Amino acid sequence: MSVNGAHNSRYEGPKLSTSNRSPATYKDIQRLTGLSLATISKYYNGRNVLSSNREVIESAATELNYRPNAFASSLRRGVTRTVGVLLPSFQVPFHLEIVVGIEKYLRSQGIGVLLTSNEQDGTPSSVNAVELLLSRRVDGIIGVPALSDSSALDTAVSIGIPVVTVDWCPSGLDADSVTLDNVQAGKVATQHLIDHGHRTLGALVGEEGMWSLQGRLDGFLAAARAAGITIAEDHIQRAPLNVDDGYAAMMRLLAADTRPTAVFAGNYDLTVGAVAALNDSGLRLGRDVSLVGFDSVELAQVTRPKLTVYVQPVEQIATEAARIMNARLDTPDASRSRIVLELPGHLQIGASVRRLSD
Amino acid sequence: MSVNGAHNSRYEGPKLSTSNRSPATYKDIQRLTGLSLATISKYYNGRNVLSSNREVIESAATELNYRPNAFASSLRRGVTRTVGVLLPSFQVPFHLEIVVGIEKYLRSQGIGVLLTSNEQDGTPSSVNAVELLLSRRVDGIIGVPALSDSSALDTAVSIGIPVVTVDWCPSGLDADSVTLDNVQAGKVATQHLIDHGHRTLGALVGEEGMWSLQGRLDGFLAAARAAGITIAEDHIQRAPLNVDDGYAAMMRLLAADTRPTAVFAGNYDLTVGAVAALNDSGLRLGRDVSLVGFDSVELAQVTRPKLTVYVQPVEQIATEAARIMNARLDTPDASRSRIVLELPGHLQIGASVRRLSD
DNA sequence: CTGTTAGCGCGTTCAA
DNA sequence: TTGAACGCGCTAACAG
Numbered sequence: 001m002s003v004n005g006a007h008n009s010r011y012e013g014p015k016l017s018t019s020n021r022s023p024a025t026y027k028d029i030q031r032l033t034g035l036s037l038a039t040i041s042k043y044y045n046g047r048n049v050l051s052s053n054r055e056v057i058e059s060a061a062t063e064l065n066y067r068p069n070a071f072a073s074s075l076r077r078g079v080t081r082t083v084g085v086l087l088p089s090f091q092v093p094f095h096l097e098i099v100v101g102i103e104k105y106l107r108s109q110g111i112g113v114l115l116t117s118n119e120q121d122g123t124p125s126s127v128n129a130v131e132l133l134l135s136r137r138v139d140g141i142i143g144v145p146a147l148s149d150s151s152a153l154d155t156a157v158s159i160g161i162p163v164v165t166v167d168w169c170p171s172g173l174d175a176d177s178v179t180l181d182n183v184q185a186g187k188v189a190t191q192h193l194i195d196h197g198h199r200t201l202g203a204l205v206g207e208e209g210m211w212s213l214q215g216r217l218d219g220f221l222a223a224a225r226a227a228g229i230t231i232a233e234d235h236i237q238r239a240p241l242n243v244d245d246g247y248a249a250m251m252r253l254l255a256a257d258t259r260p261t262a263v264f265a266g267n268y269d270l271t272v273g274a275v276a277a278l279n280d281s282g283l284r285l286g287r288d289v290s291l292v293g294f295d296s297v298e299l300a301q302v303t304r305p306k307l308t309v310y311v312q313p314v315e316q317i318a319t320e321a322a323r324i325m326n327a328r329l330d331t332p333d334a335s336r337s338r339i340v341l342e343l344p345g346h347l348q349i350g351a352s353v354r355r356l357s358d
Numbered sequence: 359m360s361v362n363g364a365h366n367s368r369y370e371g372p373k374l375s376t377s378n379r380s381p382a383t384y385k386d387i388q389r390l391t392g393l394s395l396a397t398i399s400k401y402y403n404g405r406n407v408l409s410s411n412r413e414v415i416e417s418a419a420t421e422l423n424y425r426p427n428a429f430a431s432s433l434r435r436g437v438t439r440t441v442g443v444l445l446p447s448f449q450v451p452f453h454l455e456i457v458v459g460i461e462k463y464l465r466s467q468g469i470g471v472l473l474t475s476n477e478q479d480g481t482p483s484s485v486n487a488v489e490l491l492l493s494r495r496v497d498g499i500i501g502v503p504a505l506s507d508s509s510a511l512d513t514a515v516s517i518g519i520p521v522v523t524v525d526w527c528p529s530g531l532d533a534d535s536v537t538l539d540n541v542q543a544g545k546v547a548t549q550h551l552i553d554h555g556h557r558t559l560g561a562l563v564g565e566e567g568m569w570s571l572q573g574r575l576d577g578f579l580a581a582a583r584a585a586g587i588t589i590a591e592d593h594i595q596r597a598p599l600n601v602d603d604g605y606a607a608m609m610r611l612l613a614a615d616t617r618p619t620a621v622f623a624g625n626y627d628l629t630v631g632a633v634a635a636l637n638d639s640g641l642r643l644g645r646d647v648s649l650v651g652f653d654s655v656e657l658a659q660v661t662r663p664k665l666t667v668y669v670q671p672v673e674q675i676a677t678e679a680a681r682i683m684n685a686r687l688d689t690p691d692a693s694r695s696r697i698v699l700e701l702p703g704h705l706q707i708g709a710s711v712r713r714l715s716d
Numbered sequence: 717c718t719g720t721t722a723g724c725g726c727g728t729t730c731a732a
Numbered sequence: 733t734t735g736a737a738c739g740c741g742c743t744a745a746c747a748g
Contacts, residue, residue: 038727042727045727076726076727397718
């Protein structure tokens with residue numbers, strides 16, 4: 001059964017190692033040292049112990065291969081030093097960087113990361129992601145983009161544990177958040193197009209309600225307005241955030257009555273779709289149509305010409321989210337106000353934006 | 359401090375909700391129902407309870423917003439129903455899919471995923487990833503590609519908990535593994551080039567010792583040999599698995615005495631580098647040089663022409679790894695043999711391989 | 717089917 | 733500074 005679907009499977013080696021003895025405990029150390037459990041506990045909690053005892057404990061511990069039992073400790077202390085990270089049902093490349101960034105920071109604080117995705121698998125036996133986290137008594141939850149189902153986090157908030165959202169914060173959710181400064185991002189990307197002489201601008205953004213994409217669109221519109229540019233209605237194409245719909249939306253843009261000379265794609269998937277659509281329609285990127293993409297750093301290197309993209313400060317977003325969570329755990333002062341952090345990204349210049357010398 | 363580096367930060371909202379009461383326990387339910395702790399425990403463990411009692415418990419539980427305390431249970435049972443997932447220090451896009459796939463399967467079994475990355479951060483206070491997992495008493499560890507430091511997993515194996523590696527299995531590690539059938543992958547990709555009439559072939563692969571890349575190279579060589587093709591020595595370029603070195607390696611290939619008409623890139627990063635190098639050198643993908651890439655499904659859509667790539671069965675790899683782990687946990691029969699699973703991927707056809715009519 | 721009891725590994729009293 | 737005793741929340745014995 002577990003070999004089901006195997007193309008090639010072989011069994012080798014004699015046996016798995018069988019040192020299946022249960023892990024050592026304070027009692028075992030006690031047996032070797034004659035000290036009391038309390039003393040051993042104190043040693044492991046950094047309190048003062050006679051240096052002679054210290055040495056005895058240490059040698060016993062290495063001999064026994066002792067490792068503290070974190071959840072026995074949790075039971076006693078009432079905290080787990082574990083935070084849950086909740087991923088959305090769909091996957092975006094930079095989510096991995098965010099999760100790893102969060103884990104890296106938290107581990108340096110001795111905090112573990114329990115990962116769940118928000119996938120609504122049909123299995124009835126399947127455990128709800130947030131329930132799993134709460135049942136494991138995580139000290140807090142970091143919700144990574146982008147929750148179609150914010151109600152899940154609501155129950156976490158109502159429990160009273162700190163919640164931090166990343167990339168997006170559902171309105172009405174009483175949680176800290178760390179996001180890109182989306183308006184600024186939209187402005188910068190658009191201004192870059194304007195600076196190159198473009199005045200017929202198009203935008204690919206998400207559907208209504210997509211908070212982050214709305215911000216980017218607002219920035220786009222603000223930059224246009226400031227330059228005295230009016231945007232035709234059919235030059236703003238909304239689409240679900242995936243490659244196929246981005247492709248279709250770009251095709252609609254290219255088929256508009258007056259084709260925009262420059263386009264801003266507001267998201268990774270939309271960018272992929274946009275480039276593919278441009279290529280398929282026989283138009284040349286950066287010559288026939290200029291394009292500023294979003295987030296697709298590696299993609300940007302393989303298009304021809306290289307793509308100009310607006311890049312989120314992923315590492316920083318992750319670190320800040322983890323830092324805020326850590327601070328909340330250190331001082332669980334529920335009376336503090338919400339923290340709303342908006343970080344700037346930067347434009348990575350390629351050659352997909354042509355200077356329009358009119 | 360936590361607002362450090364903020365571009366824009368505001369504080370809003372009155373207070374965080376303050377329902378900070380500690381979670382309900384069996385005792386609370388007991389207080390409301392008059393039942394014994396044992397009965398309540400039986401209810402929550404699916405054993406038989408009078409339906410009248412069942413109802414009473416359920417209503418008390420919802421009133422109290424009761425949630426089982428998983429680690430108190432763990433302490434008693436001796437298992438945590440948590441597995442650790444260990445990521446390598448470097449990041450590859452499909453690792454996220456693997457992790458999410460693993461989590462999805464395991465959650466359906468009520469198993470949690472504790473995520474750590476193998477990053478060797480300099481912080482002296484930082485906790486070693488595997489130590490963190492073992493200290494939290496995970497029931498098993500799944501190591502995701504690709505461990506430069508396999509010794510970490512060694513200690514896990516010696517503890518006696520099941521270890522499954524994915525994508526790659528360090529030689530000498532006594533663990534199950536789920537990988538791509540790398541030899542087959544190399545063969546298929548190369549055969550595709552040969553079928554299109556190419557006989558001057560080049561390959562971009564990892565450095566010696568990279569198990570998976572060696573397999574792909576073996577497949578490459580086997581396919582060439584079977585077709586009676588000899589490969590020039592400087593047509594096999596080894597490089598560390600990152601974009602820049604892939605770029606440089608491809609440049610070396612293109613500068614070879616006789617330039618290969620077709621190239622096989624053995625990995626995602628090498629593929630990105632190869633395409634970038636090709637573009638920068640002014641050669642046309644698919645016309646001047648044919649290319650089969652690896653894993654870069656989305657990349658393949660934005661190159662011009664679209665890239666032909668060999669695609670790993672990521673979802674399946676993840677599921678199988680999780681399934682094997684689950685099986686090991688269900689029947690901890692240490693005497694079973696190692697499971698070595700090699701799964702086939704498939705070629706996703708683009709237009710980057712030209713038919714060479716000679 | 718239910719209740720009583722004991723103890724998982726650890727941290728914290730309080731005395732000594 | 734150390735040790736004895738208790739309890740965190742839950743489950744596994746057993747007796748009823």
